[in-house]
Amino acid sequence: MKSICGVEGVGAWGIKEGKFGLALIRASGTAAGVFTSNKVRAAPVEVMMERMERGTLDAVVVNSGCANAYTGERGYRDAVEMCTIAAGALGLDPASVGVASTGVIGRYLDLPLIRDQCGRVAPLLARSGDAEDAAAKAIMTTDTFAKHALVETESFSVGGITKGSGMIAPNMGTMLAFLYTDAEVEGPVLQEILRQAARRSFNRVVVDGDTSTNDVALCTATGAAGNVDRDELAKAIEAVCRDLAVQIARDGEGATKLLAVTVRGAPDEDAAAEVARTIVASPLVKTAVYGEDPNWGRVVAAAGRAGVAFDPYAVSLRVGETPLVLRGEIVADLVKAKAAMRGDTVAFDLDLSAGDGKATAWGCDLTEKYVEINGKYTT
Numbered sequence: 001m002k003s004i005c006g007v008e009g010v011g012a013w014g015i016k017e018g019k020f021g022l023a024l025i026r027a028s029g030t031a032a033g034v035f036t037s038n039k040v041r042a043a044p045v046e047v048m049m050e051r052m053e054r055g056t057l058d059a060v061v062v063n064s065g066c067a068n069a070y071t072g073e074r075g076y077r078d079a080v081e082m083c084t085i086a087a088g089a090l091g092l093d094p095a096s097v098g099v100a101s102t103g104v105i106g107r108y109l110d111l112p113l114i115r116d117q118c119g120r121v122a123p124l125l126a127r128s129g130d131a132e133d134a135a136a137k138a139i140m141t142t143d144t145f146a147k148h149a150l151v152e153t154e155s156f157s158v159g160g161i162t163k164g165s166g167m168i169a170p171n172m173g174t175m176l177a178f179l180y181t182d183a184e185v186e187g188p189v190l191q192e193i194l195r196q197a198a199r200r201s202f203n204r205v206v207v208d209g210d211t212s213t214n215d216v217a218l219c220t221a222t223g224a225a226g227n228v229d230r231d232e233l234a235k236a237i238e239a240v241c242r243d244l245a246v247q248i249a250r251d252g253e254g255a256t257k258l259l260a261v262t263v264r265g266a267p268d269e270d271a272a273a274e275v276a277r278t279i280v281a282s283p284l285v286k287t288a289v290y291g292e293d294p295n296w297g298r299v300v301a302a303a304g305r306a307g308v309a310f311d312p313y314a315v316s317l318r319v320g321e322t323p324l325v326l327r328g329e330i331v332a333d334l335v336k337a338k339a340a341m342r343g344d345t346v347a348f349d350l351d352l353s354a355g356d357g358k359a360t361a362w363g364c365d366l367t368e369k370y371v372e373i374n375g376k377y378t379t
Contacts, residue, residue, distance in 0.1 A: 003148035004159040005132040008182040009222030012131045013124040014138025015117055019103070020065035020110070021138035022117035026090060026125055027180055029222040031057040031098070032191040034198045036215035042069035043079040044099045045216060051098060055187035057220050058096035060178060061086035063114060064139050064163070065103040069213040078109040085115050089122035100176050100216050102141055102163060104378055136161040139176055142253050142373060149243035151236040156183040156225040158236040162217075164205075164248035175202060175248055177217035179240060183233050184223035193234045194219045201241035204273055204361040206281040207252035217241070249362035250344075254369030258362065259289050260347040263303075265315075266357035271308040273359035278306035279348065280363030289346045290365035294337035296324045299348055310354040318349050327353070 004010050004025065014023035033052045035045050051057075061082055068075045079099050087094040101109070125131070136146035140163050150159040164175030179194070198217055219237065250258040261279045266272035279285055282302040288295045296317060304312060313328035320340035324332040340346075346365075 001129045001132060001150070003132045003136065003150050003161050004178065004180045005127045005129065006150045006152065006159045007157045007180040007222065008224035010159070010180045011125040011127050012135040013121050013126060014135040015121050016064070016138050016140070020113060021063065021140070022114065022121060023062045023135040023138040024059060024086060024090065024118065024121050024125060025135055025178055026059040027220050027222055028056070028058045029220045030055060030185060030187045030190055031218060031220045032187065032194045033216060033218045034195055036212055038213050038215075040070060040213050042067055042101060042214040043071055043075035044068055044101045045214060046076060047079045047083070047099055048216060048218075051095070054095070056096065057098050057218070058092050059086060059090055060098040060100065060218060061118065062100045062139050062176060062178070063109070064141055066101060066107045066109055067103045067105045067214050068101040068109050069105040071106070071108055074108060078111060081111060082109065082114055085111070085118050089118040098218060100214070102139065102176055102214050105213060132161065136163070139163045144251055147244055147247040147251070149240045151239050153232065153236060156181060156228045156233065156236070158233075158240045160240045160244055162244040162248060164251070175212070175215055177202065177241070177244055179217065179219040179237065181219070181221050181233065181237065182223070182225040183221055183228040184226050185221045185230075185233060189230060190219060190221055193237050196234065197238040197241040200238055201245040204277060204359065205245045205249050206277055206361065206363045207249065207255075246362050249364050252364030253373045254367040255364035256344070256367060257289055257365045258345045259286065259364055260345065260360060260362050262347070262349045262358070262360045263352065264349070264358040265352040265354055266308060266310070266359070267355040268357040269359050270357070271355070272357040273361065275303050275306040275308050275350070275352070276359050276361035278302050279350070280361045283366055286363065286366035289341065290367050292338055292341040294319065294332070294334050294341060296332060296337065299350065300325070303350060303352070308352070310352040314353040316351040316353070320347055
């Protein structure tokens with residue numbers, strides 16, 4: 001097993017039929033969640049923000065193909081009904097079931113389809129590699145591969161699945177993430193751990209600069225492994241979130257390359273993250289990466305508009321291991337720089353020489369395929 005079913009107490013399954021999929025994940029325990037910062041929040045996000053006050057979950061139901069966003073009171077009722085349908089199929093209290101949706105905005109849920117799919121998925125719930133893969137594939141939209149991550153320690157495990165490919169920008173993006181651990185942890189502690197982990201992972205991914213209406217990351221702790229060291233748990237959850245975040249960036253719509261930007265020497269970590277995100281979000285940087293064009297001035301220019309104080313002529317920049325600027329002096333060998341941009345990963349390292357802050361953000365190149373996908377998304 002490579003993700004959620006590697007965690008004691010988790011069972012899952014899913015189904016994908018054309019554009020419409022449904023996954024059920026059953027696991028009882030303490031729960032925490034982080035959600036989209038978009039003011040236009042989807043109905044399932046509204047429902048979950050209320051339900052997370054309870055602090056526990058027994059299961060989650062997720063559909064793909066319809067976002068149930070900008071659907072008003074009917075959409076809210078439909079999201080609640082989706083929980084009720086899943087609870088009936090699993091024999092649970094509807095209030096203990098979480099809900100998430102992804103797909104086209106401004107479309108109502110097909111509740112008869114949800115009911116039919118729940119009825120077929122529920123009897124198949126299992127703890128196996130096939131089960132976690134079925135669930136991960138069920139929630140995909142424009143994703144090209146299912147996304148899994150698992151960290152196993154001597155005393156506990158953390159696993160997660162996610163979906164995300166387009167409409168990705170801080171904070172979070174069109175992404176759903178479902179994390180599970182068998183550690184025993186109190187709700188407020190788990191909430192803080194997840195918040196910090198998302199800040200250093202999902203909130204540092206930019207594919208196209210748009211923030212979704214449906215973003216949610218949920219973490220449920222079954223407690224089967226008993227009490228564990230808080231710092232070790234935080235490190236493991238952050239590692240799983242980071243692994244999933246990088247997979248989202250690599251699978252950006254139409255992408256051919258992963259773009260990683262590390263900024264160091266910033267006034268603090270938040271400043272470093274802001275500069276890194278600004279660079280990975282730049283269409284000019286992204287298109288240069290696609291064309292393997294060593295137009296490194298675009299990186300420096302993007303850094304300069306991030307709103308962070310630094311001396312432009314004190315910075316150092318490299319692509320891969322190839323230096324481009326050294327303390328403000330141009331040292332670029334463009335032939336070597338172009339060679340460093342070949343392959344499926346392009347990594348820039350920018351030292352601002354303005355402090356000790358360091359952060360990495362991830363994105364991808366911008367290609368014609370992205371325009372093709374999004375120019376015909378609903379047709």
